[in-house]
Amino acid sequence: MLIVGGGMAGAMLALLLRHHGSGPVTLVESHPLTLPDAPPLTPSFDARSTALSAGTLQVLDMLGLGQALREHAAAIHTVHVSRQSRLGITRMRAEEEGLSQLGAVVENRWLGYVLLQAVYADPAITVRAPARLTGIRRRVDGYEATLDDGDTLHTPLLIAADGANSQTREWLGISARRTDLGHDALIANLALDGDHQGIAYERFLNQGPLALLPLPGQRVALVWTGPRAQVDDWMQQDDDTLLTTLNECRPADAPMLTAMGQRQRYPLVLSHACAQAVPFAVVVGNAAHTLHPVAGQGFNLTVRDLTLLAEQVGGAQNPGDLTRLNAYVEAREADQALIGQASRWLPELFRVQQPLFAHTRQLGLVALDIFPGLRRGFARRAMGL
Secondary structure, three states, rough: OOOOOOOOOHHHHHHHHOOOOOEEEEEOOEEEEEEEOOOOOOOOOOOOOOEEEEHHHHHHOOOOOOHHHOOOOEEEOOEEEEEEOOEEEEEEEEHHHHHOOEEEEEEEHHHHHHHHHHHHHOOEEEEEEEEEEEEEEEEEEEEEEOOOOOOOOEOOOEEEEOOOHHHHHHOOOEEEEEEEEEEEEEEEEEOOOOOOOOEEEEEEEEOOOOEEEEEEEEEEEEEEEEEEEHHHHHOOOHHHHHHHHHHHOOOOOOOOOEOOOOOOEEEEEEEEEOOOOOOOEEOOOOEEEEOOOHHHHHHHHHHHHHHEEEHHHHHOOOOOOHHHHHHHHHHHHHHHHHHHHHHHHHHHHHOOOHHHHOOOOOOOOHHHHHHHHHHHHHHHHHOOO
């Protein structure tokens, strides 16, 4: 099988396919994928991070990677959800679910390192990087892909995992709906004056959601979304000014934020492939769907997709059979739609200021905190369990 795209989705899928009995897998990536020495253990403030749900951690455990990952991740024991200047807080706790942790947060450099270590350790996975596809051609039993060095690869199943602007998806004749939300996400790592105690904070502000996610040591990962002009202002402020604003916005029981690392911004442009399967080919990861970062569901949704896909095609004699691929797409449709709609509309819901609606919304948060059954169902959906 041929996977185009060697990012987190592509590497994860290669490992899942091998776990489920596939034959040789080739991973093609346009950027170098040489495995470096382990990143330094000293704190770094300029790395993006990924929130891994309990369900994703179970998949990593199944692949034998959970322990290596946890050594460089911070466990999430509690999720704290609130709205600034309004009553109503809900807390989801690991012990209520009978779990040791609700999830974990890991810097992408470590997640990539752990995945690539496993990829390079499997002799049945061939990595072609840096290499780029220059074209594909449909055959009666699969696809023929041509690389920029002139090599031609034949595959019974072509998998497009090359991002939201996937060239492979376009070559397959699959269009994508794109929605520019007019908002950006501000990303940075922050130092604390105390222990975060494994609490992940999701704070809804007038400007947009503010997430503070635990990292190893006394650090958190900031994900703050807002209108593009507002993010322009945040990017121009000096560290002390922006830290003062963040400390005024943070939940009262969160530790003080004391230092800020390098800031980055990412436009919130949602995309959704109009189809995810054609004969002998399937589209996955950001090439299939991108989400608003609220609640950190993007990679976790992709892992659920990849796990089922690998189960369906890993040991199949004809993995590119359209009936099989359509069954996979149909099985994933409800989860993708629910998570996509929730991540899209939840920030909008919390921005509404009409008094009656705002009070009803806050009662919902209070109800989640009072009634464990409601909270448990919400938590298990978010954890992918």
